[in-house]
Amino acid sequence: MNDNDTILLDHGAGGKVSHAMFSELILPLFDNGLLAKQDDGAIFEVPAGKLAFSTDSYTVDPIFFPGGDIGELAVNGTVNDVAMCGATPLYISVGLIIEEGMKISDLKRILQSMAGAAKKAGVRIVTGDTKVVPRGKVDKIFINTSGIGLIPAGVNVSGDRARPGDKVIVSGTIADHGVTILSEREGLKFDSDIKSDSAPLNHMVKAVLESGCSVHVLRDPTRGGVGTTLNEIAVQSKVGIQLFEDRLPVRGPVRGICEFLGFDPLYLANEGKLIAIVPGADAKKVLDIIRRDEFGKEAVIVGEVTDQDPGRVVLETLIGGTRIVDMLTGEQLPRIC
Amino acid sequence: MGSSGIAAKKIEISGVVQGVGFRPFLFGLACAHHLCGHVSNTDFGVAIFIQGAPKDLDAFILDVLEKKPLLSQISDMVSTDTQPLELTDFKIVKSRDTQTRSALISPDVGVCPDCLKEMQDPADRRFEYPFINCTNCGPRYTIIRDIPYDRPKTAMKSFAMCPDCRKEYEDPLNRRFHAQPNACPVCGPQVFLLDNKGKQVDGKNPAQAMALAAQFLRQGKIVAVKGLGGFHLAVDAANETAVERLRQRKKRPHKPFALMAAWDSSLFHHVCMDGDEKALLLSYQRPVVLLKKKALSKSVSTGPAPNLAPDNRCLGIMLPYTPLHYLLLEKGPDILVMTSGNRSGEPLSIDNAHALDAFSHIADYFLLHNRDIYFRADDSIAKIQQGKVRFLRRSRGYAPLPVDITPPVKDGFANILGCGAGMKSTICLTRDRYAFLSPHIGDLESVQVHNFYSATIEHMQKILDIRSMCVAHDLHPGYFSTRFAKMLSCQGLPLIGVQHHHAHALSCMAENHLDGKVLALTLDGTGLGTDGHIWGGEVLACTYEGFERRARLNYLPMPGGDAAVMEPWRMAASLLYKVYGSGIMDLDIPFVRSLNTSKLAFLIQMMKQQVNSPMTSSTGRLFDAVSALLMLCHKISYDSQAAIALEAAADFEDCRTAAYPFDMKTGADGCLIINSGLWVRQMVTDIKRGVPRGRIAARFHLTLAGMMVDAAVKVAQETGLDRVVLSGGVFNNDTIFSHITRMLKTKGFKVYTHSIVPCGDGGIALGQAMAAGALQGKMNGI
Numbered sequence A: 001m002n003d004n005d006t007i008l009l010d011h012g013a014g015g016k017v018s019h020a021m022f023s024e025l026i027l028p029l030f031d032n033g034l035l036a037k038q039d040d041g042a043i044f045e046v047p048a049g050k051l052a053f054s055t056d057s058y059t060v061d062p063i064f065f066p067g068g069d070i071g072e073l074a075v076n077g078t079v080n081d082v083a084m085c086g087a088t089p090l091y092i093s094v095g096l097i098i099e100e101g102m103k104i105s106d107l108k109r110i111l112q113s114m115a116g117a118a119k120k121a122g123v124r125i126v127t128g129d130t131k132v133v134p135r136g137k138v139d140k141i142f143i144n145t146s147g148i149g150l151i152p153a154g155v156n157v158s159g160d161r162a163r164p165g166d167k168v169i170v171s172g173t174i175a176d177h178g179v180t181i182l183s184e185r186e187g188l189k190f191d192s193d194i195k196s197d198s199a200p201l202n203h204m205v206k207a208v209l210e211s212g213c214s215v216h217v218l219r220d221p222t223r224g225g226v227g228t229t230l231n232e233i234a235v236q237s238k239v240g241i242q243l244f245e246d247r248l249p250v251r252g253p254v255r256g257i258c259e260f261l262g263f264d265p266l267y268l269a270n271e272g273k274l275i276a277i278v279p280g281a282d283a284k285k286v287l288d289i290i291r292r293d294e295f296g297k298e299a300v301i302v303g304e305v306t307d308q309d310p311g312r313v314v315l316e317t318l319i320g321g322t323r324i325v326d327m328l329t330g331e332q333l334p335r336i337c
Numbered sequence B: 001m002g003s004s005g006i007a008a009k010k011i012e013i014s015g016v017v018q019g020v021g022f023r024p025f026l027f028g029l030a031c032a033h034h035l036c037g038h039v040s041n042t043d044f045g046v047a048i049f050i051q052g053a054p055k056d057l058d059a060f061i062l063d064v065l066e067k068k069p070l071l072s073q074i075s076d077m078v079s080t081d082t083q084p085l086e087l088t089d090f091k092i093v094k095s096r097d098t099q100t101r102s103a104l105i106s107p108d109v110g111v112c113p114d115c116l117k118e119m120q121d122p123a124d125r126r127f128e129y130p131f132i133n134c135t136n137c138g139p140r141y142t143i144i145r146d147i148p149y150d151r152p153k154t155a156m157k158s159f160a161m162c163p164d165c166r167k168e169y170e171d172p173l174n175r176r177f178h179a180q181p182n183a184c185p186v187c188g189p190q191v192f193l194l195d196n197k198g199k200q201v202d203g204k205n206p207a208q209a210m211a212l213a214a215q216f217l218r219q220g221k222i223v224a225v226k227g228l229g230g231f232h233l234a235v236d237a238a239n240e241t242a243v244e245r246l247r248q249r250k251k252r253p254h255k256p257f258a259l260m261a262a263w264d265s266s267l268f269h270h271v272c273m274d275g276d277e278k279a280l281l282l283s284y285q286r287p288v289v290l291l292k293k294k295a296l297s298k299s300v301s302t303g304p305a306p307n308l309a310p311d312n313r314c315l316g317i318m319l320p321y322t323p324l325h326y327l328l329l330e331k332g333p334d335i336l337v338m339t340s341g342n343r344s345g346e347p348l349s350i351d352n353a354h355a356l357d358a359f360s361h362i363a364d365y366f367l368l369h370n371r372d373i374y375f376r377a378d379d380s381i382a383k384i385q386q387g388k389v390r391f392l393r394r395s396r397g398y399a400p401l402p403v404d405i406t407p408p409v410k411d412g413f414a415n416i417l418g419c420g421a422g423m424k425s426t427i428c429l430t431r432d433r434y435a436f437l438s439p440h441i442g443d444l445e446s447v448q449v450h451n452f453y454s455a456t457i458e459h460m461q462k463i464l465d466i467r468s469m470c471v472a473h474d475l476h477p478g479y480f481s482t483r484f485a486k487m488l489s490c491q492g493l494p495l496i497g498v499q500h501h502h503a504h505a506l507s508c509m510a511e512n513h514l515d516g517k518v519l520a521l522t523l524d525g526t527g528l529g530t531d532g533h534i535w536g537g538e539v540l541a542c543t544y545e546g547f548e549r550r551a552r553l554n555y556l557p558m559p560g561g562d563a564a565v566m567e568p569w570r571m572a573a574s575l576l577y578k579v580y581g582s583g584i585m586d587l588d589i590p591f592v593r594s595l596n597t598s599k600l601a602f603l604i605q606m607m608k609q610q611v612n613s614p615m616t617s618s619t620g621r622l623f624d625a626v627s628a629l630l631m632l633c634h635k636i637s638y639d640s641q642a643a644i645a646l647e648a649a650a651d652f653e654d655c656r657t658a659a660y661p662f663d664m665k666t667g668a669d670g671c672l673i674i675n676s677g678l679w680v681r682q683m684v685t686d687i688k689r690g691v692p693r694g695r696i697a698a699r700f701h702l703t704l705a706g707m708m709v710d711a712a713v714k715v716a717q718e719t720g721l722d723r724v725v726l727s728g729g730v731f732n733n734d735t736i737f738s739h740i741t742r743m744l745k746t747k748g749f750k751v752y753t754h755s756i757v758p759c760g761d762g763g764i765a766l767g768q769a770m771a772a773g774a775l776q777g778k779m780n781g782i
């Protein structure tokens, strides 16, 4: 196959062309024994215990953006979802739905970064599927990934376990991914170096869980951002969550763009950040462990869990007032008169 | 006189007739007219049995209507003839406890002249006592926890009356007969003064507390003062440095401060005042009255500081309304800033401990007292437009008195709760022919205001004994009021969504007792429309049940949503973008030159890509746009700042001032669309020519008025409607208000405006309740 070629419907038809693409393009990149067997599915052994299993589909536009691309996102996203269950992610499946006419060089670039992301996260891509659909039926490429991970004995994290007195840790700056995608997609560029935060968080999670510290909730605040995720936790756990605006980590340029766009960084997506809710006594220690991870250097405690206003997230603002951080209901409509 | 010459009547009076000295008044009146009988409080008001000579009876009835106590309001008086009894005197009969449910609760009232005289008399036992009151004055709504209105159910419950006070309280001929807050220095509440660390500094001497507070104010210190319905932050209003310090500490750079001044202070030399304004200022409700500043010669050195209301044509002034205020102005500076004591975004503080916590960084001292405020009431704000009182905020002194909604409401209405909008919110409860609007609640943005909001609903339902059967709310899904309504509907109450400007229009129809179908000019800031866009520049044809949108301003994008409200320059760019497209970058006018090119390009890109750029037909945003275009206001720090600056800048002196030409066309949906193209191009030409911006500002006002009136005329031709109601926050602009009313009248319209509820969002709840009532099918004539 030539890199200058484009994807044809034949590439997904299951015939010779399909087979060639798999063996020449995909297999060398995702190189591992299980995939190489080319059975209908991957077969592997797992030790007794609890498994975590998660799936997600990626349709991001644009497919390449500062700080990553759709391929890296698809792997990190599922790795992180599995990790947020307290599990060590092991195996991943990949489903590709490609628009006829996509450049093979672009596809290759995406597959390469998927391979790179899998390596970095320490997971293997063991099964997959490729379909090609006529022009206009999808936008360039959609990717589905599923992942399986192993939950170590004794680990029990879940969105309904936040308790009053717990601290809320965010593992780094927020809204980087959301702002990057938006400015790329809409051609809204300031001269600044904003980029997506796409990153695997499984090593960070592992380090925290292995430290013996108690962890009540782990979540990655992707779509909907920290605001939406915390609202979900507040409802699930029937607790109030108080945030302090002056502690929220937002990069200067990101804050600038958010202010300009009239968007609240609390509602913008992250792809390499986690929220950890831990008992007050362990908070400092967990924070230190997170900060030692390559993707957690800017972690901070942004708030605490309270027994007031169950189900609500309240932000103490810079000027000393309080504002409800609501669950986002679709588009944000102006309300000031 | 033989018994044949004796007649007897049963008289039932409803309205505000309890807790306002009505029974002692009747007692005195009966004695004066040599009549016998008795009076008691009932669940609707008071019931009288009275007998005597027929001519005395007639005189008695006439006097009841004419001489009724200051605070009373008679909404109904029914008298029936009955058989005389064997009676020799007139008695006040004790009322049964549970009988006062549907009587009306009086608002809080400024201290009366009689009490004031006593307070200033060194021989009186209440000399300089800051809590002096009687049945004609003093606190009501703010100290009532429940009904019936009896001392144990008020904040006075912890003060046992001394024998002197009790004697007054029990004497039907005394001015303090059954005055629930009756008190004196021996038995009543006391003031004390703390520094901002909470240390008492008055040597446990109340007189010393007053004297020191006054002294600190004279020295330019900021003193938090606990008043009637909540805290004020006070500072000497003639001291520019002190005022500036308060601005900085309160993080309130520009918003006008309310002033309180002694009637004989120099402040009144600095403002214009006509008879109506004077009467409003002196009324016992004591609202903040907006009065136009006078252009004074520079030689006048004493007077209000220049930074009290920058870029504003008016000063907001009130006279003292509690005895404590009188003492403070007498001993301290005679003009004080009296701005509401609250932490930014929170409701008015009413609790000593909370106040100390919330603004110890703002106030240097705290003048407190030990009478609790159960329910807060912010100062009301009003002004006179064309000889009528108009409210910007209807609160203390007025709420919770009802608005009478007969007609259009005939025989009652399901009890409805109108939840209001999102900003400057109030709620409305209806019962029969009455609509009760709550005092001002505030902007529903913080947890504290949310809590105050739900507490207000609960409290009003309790003291007015109303159980709501139906809930009306705004269409905006993000307003707390809407969410609250939806929560109530989960408890089984039917829910009715009412479009924001429909509600504005109905509030005006209701207070003017209009029925049927009318035109409405709704010129406003922000309100969600039925098409998902933001409205605020509409001509509606409406009834209580529904409306058609017949004309509107063309849509402009609001780049950044709420950010476009806070930063009027965005709306200026949006207006230019609408007219010139990307050509805006090449416009050689000061506004465009002042902008950072890449910022402007970014903003244009946002609008082009429709990124967080909702569409609006709001008149408020048009004001913002023009204000920024004329370089009057780039960003705002308080509501309507840009529009206020634009109105203040408008100069109508020049006889060449005329409206810009404008055009409109009918859209696909039949709605008339008022275009921005023509007049904006003319305005930009004026700017390029260097026409003074005062004249451009004036021409804009005329243009807007002209466009709206023209649209109304066109719609009237199509619909045959000749009655028009004016509502929406933009009508707080005197220039727009007066031009539009005058022009409409010239065109033969019957024009109806607000004088009971605010034209802004503080009146929305009433309109919502009216719509819901109509849709429940209980209204007359629809």
Ligand SMILES: [Fe+3]
Pocket (backbone or CB within 6 Å): A337, B500, B504, B524, B525, B526, B527, B728, B729, B760, B761
């Ligand atoms: Fe409004």
Ligand SMILES: [Mg+2]
Pocket (backbone or CB within 6 Å): A054, A055, A056, A081
């Ligand atoms: Mg997922």
Ligand SMILES: [Zn+2]
Pocket (backbone or CB within 6 Å): B111, B112, B113, B114, B115, B116, B132, B133, B134, B135, B136, B137, B138
């Ligand atoms: Zn009095």
Ligand SMILES: [Zn+2]
Pocket (backbone or CB within 6 Å): B161, B162, B163, B164, B165, B166, B183, B184, B185, B186, B187, B188
């Ligand atoms: Zn006493």
